[in-house]
Amino acid sequence: MLMDACKDHLLRWYYLATLPRRRQSSAQRKAQGQVPMQVLFYHRVADEHPNDWTISPESFATQINWLQEQFDIVSLQEAQRRIECGQNEIPTVSITFDDGYADNCKTAVPYLLEREIPFTYFVTTDNTSSGEPFIHDQQTGCPLEPNSVEQLREMASAGVEIGAHTRTHADLGKLDDEQALYDEIVGSKRDLESLLERPVHYFAFPFGMPENMSPLAFRIAFQAGLWGVCSAYGGYNFPGDDGFHLQRIHGDPLWGRFRNWLTIDPRKLRNSEHFELGDYRFCF
Numbered sequence: 001m002l003m004d005a006c007k008d009h010l011l012r013w014y015y016l017a018t019l020p021r022r023r024q025s026s027a028q029r030k031a032q033g034q035v036p037m038q039v040l041f042y043h044r045v046a047d048e049h050p051n052d053w054t055i056s057p058e059s060f061a062t063q064i065n066w067l068q069e070q071f072d073i074v075s076l077q078e079a080q081r082r083i084e085c086g087q088n089e090i091p092t093v094s095i096t097f098d099d100g101y102a103d104n105c106k107t108a109v110p111y112l113l114e115r116e117i118p119f120t121y122f123v124t125t126d127n128t129s130s131g132e133p134f135i136h137d138q139q140t141g142c143p144l145e146p147n148s149v150e151q152l153r154e155m156a157s158a159g160v161e162i163g164a165h166t167r168t169h170a171d172l173g174k175l176d177d178e179q180a181l182y183d184e185i186v187g188s189k190r191d192l193e194s195l196l197e198r199p200v201h202y203f204a205f206p207f208g209m210p211e212n213m214s215p216l217a218f219r220i221a222f223q224a225g226l227w228g229v230c231s232a233y234g235g236y237n238f239p240g241d242d243g244f245h246l247q248r249i250h251g252d253p254l255w256g257r258f259r260n261w262l263t264i265d266p267r268k269l270r271n272s273e274h275f276e277l278g279d280y281r282f283c284f
Contacts, residue, residue, distance in 0.1 A: 011256030022263050033087040036236035037079040039094045039248040044101040045108035049142050055253045057107040067093055075118040076202055080228055084243040095119040098165055098204055100128055102145040113158055122165035122204040125191040134169060149195050156196050163202035164188040172205060173212040181217050186224045201227040208232025
């Protein structure tokens with residue numbers, strides 16, 4: 001807790017120190033129509049059993065309220081449209097969730113639906129179907145309840161975009177067998193389509209770092225008819241970029257780190273450009 005407070009203090013100082021540069025760069029990007037589309041990902045919103053992938057309902061509400069004041073919050077499809085048209089003058093963000101935790105239906109999902117905020121909800125289908133906790137939670141000794149099929153159906157009926165997140169939360173970067181990759185990517189898509197009786201258009205890579213993806217996995221996703229895939233290593237999506245691959249930013253519970261990302265941290269901008277030019281930019 002003390003370490004987090006120190007980090008947050010330093011990040012707030014860094015933010016203030018770089019604020020003039022951020023404002024100048026932001027004005028230039030708006031004038032040039034090159035304001036990036038930012039995609040956030042969350043996992044679990046709850047007060048009980050906090051861990052590295054949990055944010056409190058209070059912090060989540062603070063972030064969402066700030067986003068509503070500062071950004072145009074859009075669906076992944078609209079974010080892709082703005083990327084591919086090569087021009088965007090408005091600070092834009094999309095909201096996503098990974099894994100599929102039942103706790104999200106207590107606070108986070110109703111909060112977003114009440115405010116008519118679009119979001120995409122990625123789920124690991126074997127856990128949804130079986131009701132078994134995620135392996136990573138079992139390994140930490142704190143098994144948490146996944147979303148049920150009924151919860152997903154209710155969300156889909158309310159207009160929530162439900163996306164695929166593999167069948168078993170596998171690290172796809174470690175799979176070089178094409179059939180195994182197909183089962184995890186296309187299998188999870190088809191599982192959801194069968195459960196929800198509606199098409200599934202988006203896929204998110206578990207773990208989401210460059211080493212957890214591969215060109216073969218991208219190709220399988222594209223050939224399966226998916227509209228886009230999401231990573232999670234942190235990065236900005238600029239107009240004219242590859243709209244199929246959506247880089248995402250963590251909805252970090254630390255306010256200083258969260259605000260640094262969303263106001264275009266110069267350090268993160270360099271990282272984003274590095275990854276975008278790397279082997280994981282997939283072109284067709």
